[in-house]
Amino acid sequence: MSRIEKTFAQLREKEEGALIIYIPVGYPNLDISESLIRAIAESGADIIELGVPYADPLADGPTIQEACLQAVNNGTNLDICLETVSKLRASGIDTPIVFMGYCNSFLAYGLERLAAQAVEAGVDGFIIPDLPSTMAQPWVQKFEPHGLDLIFFLAPTTSEERAAAVVKQGSGFLYCISVAGVTGVRQSLPNELPGFIHQIRQQSTLPLAVGFGISNAQHVKEVSSYADGAIVGSALIQVIKQASSETVEQDVRAFVHQLKSATRRVAVERV
C-alpha cells in the first residue's frame, strides 16, 4: 500500500478528512524553506504538495505566481526540490509528499531520470496541472513502474464521459477543482461544489480532494463534510508573506494546526 493510500485509509477510520498543504520549495527563501515544510508536517498536514517552482504557472493566480517567481529567483530548481525531500525523509518526516509542478520542469529533467530520483528521495507522486489525462500516457508509463502516483484533475467543466476516463487513469487521489478559474484565495465556496463531488463519487473509489479557493478553517470544515481532503495553498502563502522572519514558523504552525482541527468529519449546514 502506498503512503498516500495508507494515509487516506487511516483518516477514514478516524473519520477525518485529509489536510493537504501546498508550498513551493524555496519560498520565501532557501534558508528557511526546509524548516517551514517540516513545521507544516509537524502541525498536522496529512499530505504535503511541494511546489516545484515554475516562472510561468498558467493555472495559478497572482499569489502563487508571485511565490513561485520568488522561489525561482532564489535559485530553486528541481535538483534542490529533490534534495529537500531527501533531507526531510532523513530527518524522520513520513508524511506523503507529492511534487506539484508544470510539465516543462519535469520534461526538461528527463522523465526516466526524474522518476528514479524522485523515488530515491522519497517522493510519493506528482500533480501536474498542465498535463490532462488525455496527454498523460507516456508519463504514466514512466512513473507507474516506480510506484509513483500520478494525480489527475477533475474540473466543474469536465464532462461525465470524460470524467469516466480520467478516474480510470488516476492513482493516489483525484484533485477536484472547486471552481472554473485559477488558484487563489476566495471568500466562499461555490454552491455547486457538493453536487460536483457527489457526482464524481458515483464514478470512482479513489479519495477525492478539493482544491482552488479553500482559504480558511470554515472552508476546510465544509469540504471535509463531503470530500476526503481539502487542499490549501494561496491562503498559507499569504500567511507567510505577512509574517515577520521571527514569527513565520510559529504563524505557519498555528495556521496549519487550525486548519487541521477543522478536518473532523461532521455534517455542515450550508449558510
Added chain:
Amino acid sequence: MNGFFGQFGGAFVAETLIRNLEELEHEYERVKDDVNFRNEVAAILKHFVGRPTPLTPLHRIPSKLGGAKLYLKREDLTHTGAHKINNALAQALLAKKIGKQRIVAETGAGQHGVAVATVCSLLGIECVVYMGAVDAARQAPNVQRMKLLGADLRLVHAGQQTLKDAIGEAIRDWITNVHDTHYLLGSAVGPHPFPKIVADFQSIIGQEAREQIFEAEGRLPDYVVACVGGGSNAIGIFNGFLDDPEVKLIGVQAAGEGIESNKHAAPLVKGSLGIVQGSFTYMLQDAYGQILETHSIAPGLDYPGVGPQHSFLKDSGRVEYTSINDREALKAFEYLCRTEGILPALESSHAVAYALKLAPTLSEEMIVLVNLSGRGDKDMNQAIEGLERLAQLELEGVTV
C-alpha cells in the same frame, strides 16, 4: 494522436479548459466546410478587409541589386494593416456560432489586438485584450487604436511584460470565464486545435499568392520567404506551396542582438524541445525548463516558442529556418521605404532582409516571393530611433 504534427503539438493545458478546446474543435470541424459559414467569411474578407491583397512586383530593388525577381504579398494592405485580421475575423464568427458573447485576446505588436478589437466592433462582441506593458510602451499607436475601437485593454506587468506574458494572462482569464468567453488566439501556437484553426484561416494568403504568381509569371516561385514569431503569417503563405517540393520555403526568425548573443527570439534556430503554453515544440529554455527571455526589435517576433507545425516542418526538412538580426531588419525597413515606397512592419522587415540577401545570389530568371505580413506605421518611433542609433554607431566608426 489527434492534435499532433508528428510528435509536435498536443494540448498541455489545465483540465478546466479541455471542454472549451473540445467544443472549439467540434464546432470548427462542423462549420469549416459549411457553405454558409465560408460565404459569410469570404464576403467580409472581400468587402471589409479588402481581399484579395495584391501581389506587387518590385522593380527598383532588382535593378539595383541584380539577381532574382522579387514579389511581395501585400498583407500590409488589409484593413487594420496586417494578416492578423484573416484569422481574427473567421475565429470571431466561429465564436459567435458557438454562442460566446465575450472574446479575450493577447497581443504583442498590437496588430492582432487591433484586428480583434475591429472585428468585435463589427460583430458586436465584448472584447478584452491583454498586452504586455513593455509592448504597449513601444507600440503606442496600436494601443490608442484598440481603445478607440472599444476594447477593454489590460496591461500585463508580469514576467518580461511581452507577448508570452500577455498569452499567459489571456489563458488565465479564459480559465476563469470559460462559460461565456472565447479565447481568440492570434498565432498558430498554443494547444490543439488553435495551431490548426489559425493555419487554416491564414491559408488564404498562400491560396491567393499561388494563383497570383501563376497569373503574373505562369509558374511557381523558386522561394517563398516569411517571418516566423508564433508563425501564423508564415504558415498561411507556406500552406499554398507545401505540396510543391520545387518551391523552397524559408522561415525567418528574429536574431535580435545576434544569433550567438543569447539575446534573440529564434527557437527554431537555437532552441530545444519542450512544452510552452500548451504545445510541445521548439522553445527557448534553460536546463531546468524555465522559459528564457527573448529579444527582438519586432514585438510580434518576440516570443520564446513557435507553432508546432513549424517544428514539424523544420524536422521534416520541408522548410528551412534561419534568422535576421535587429540591425539587418532595420536596414531592410529603411531600404524598402526608400527604394520601393513601401513601409513594412518590423516583423515583416526580417523576411524582406533575408530576401535582399538571397536575391542577388540567384539568377535573373528566378522568383522570390516574400510575405509582407504587415505595415510599419506602428513602428515609426522605434524604427527611427533604431536607425538613428545605427547612424551614430557608423559615425563613431563601429562596424554595424
